Amino acid sequence: MKHLISMREVSKDEIIKILQLARKIENREITPNLSNKVMALLFFEPSTRTRFSFETAMKRLNGEVLTLTGAEGTSIEKGESLKDTVKMMERYADIIVIRHRLEGAARFVSEVVNIPVVNAGDGANQHPTQTLLDLYSIEKTQGRLDNLKIAMVGDLRYGRTVHSLSYALMHFNPMLFFVSPKTLSMPDNIKIDLKDKGINFEERERIEDVINKVDILYMTRIQRERFPDPTEYELVKNIYVLTKEMLKDAKDNLKVLHPLPRVNEIEESVDSTKFAYYFEQAENGIFVRQAIISMLLGEV
């Protein structure tokens, strides 16, 4: 694996290898050392967790981090193309991590530079490192990845995390439930790919229809910033709110995941239940990103 751009092209073996490596890093069985390496974090779109998580991961590996956030005060504001920006960064850094509002931006960058590129989110398309930490969290809490019942709830149309996760789960024979209003349903291209791979999925509009039968409830935020029409956002923004009461008949092993940040979709009362796992999930991201960076830089 030279780059990490899309879960569509990460094989089952590669997924398993990354998760095993993350486990060894978490358990301190191995401690890769990247003391002579520099990572460029190019965040053209806002981020808290992903950026800090990558930064923490690189620092724990003893590497250095260069960070660009937004375009203000940079040559991009002067009209520099993305290509020129990354051609320059490749001279400074050993690996590029990029988040960009345009879909395919990370792929494009991987084609113009000669160092590894990690996609940290490209518009509504993909967010593969989030997916790998989601898989790590699922495996850690369920003891396996195969044959699980998994519900994804919320903005399935614009939510890149659920797109990447759906692709990755195709390797593990899941039963998927897509819970969303019709206007925010899973895109056709992903449903076509799921059908081609023989993956069972159902589309629903209410969390209550699935909550008592699933092993993983993957909540997502309705993303105001991706709506072309603000009225459309207002109509759906509070459509799903998970409460403690809704979990009273849930399966014992159920875990609620969320890529965070949350707005209103999970009530705080859920945080203290045995089902809540989203903060641990965020922590898992550091081990998984340590594994990905070390692997791409050939240090493990």
Next chain:
Amino acid sequence: MERKLKVDAIKEGTVIDHIPRAKALDVIKILKLKEEDIITIGINFSSKKLGRKDIIKIENKELTEEEVNKIALIAPDATLNIIKDYNVVKKIEIKLPEVLEGIIKCPNPNCISNNEKVISRFFVISEKPVKVRCAYCERIFTSDEIEYEY
């Protein structure tokens, strides 16, 4: 005999036959034929196979199968005839290539290929009906959603 009067036979070159009606000029644009090429265009000929068809004859130029396959999206039934000394020496059915580069424009305005200087690239995932996937934004489009770049 009647047809020969309409469009002269060529001695050497390439004839692209069975182009859907009114698509001949689009085919010329896709093939990026140059000003100095000698081209005869026939539009709206009667055809047993298509009802009506267009035809293009390019003199003294032998197009390759790979070049002509680029037109498969708009002319899926076209045939390529290589002419030598007034005779058809090779007849090739057009096939949709696995990858289309620089031919179609991604319909997704949020795709990087519409915002940076990028040569578009699409993977053909189904021929009938035509479905292509953008190599950049990874979305799938059908033939009626596709826009051409020429």
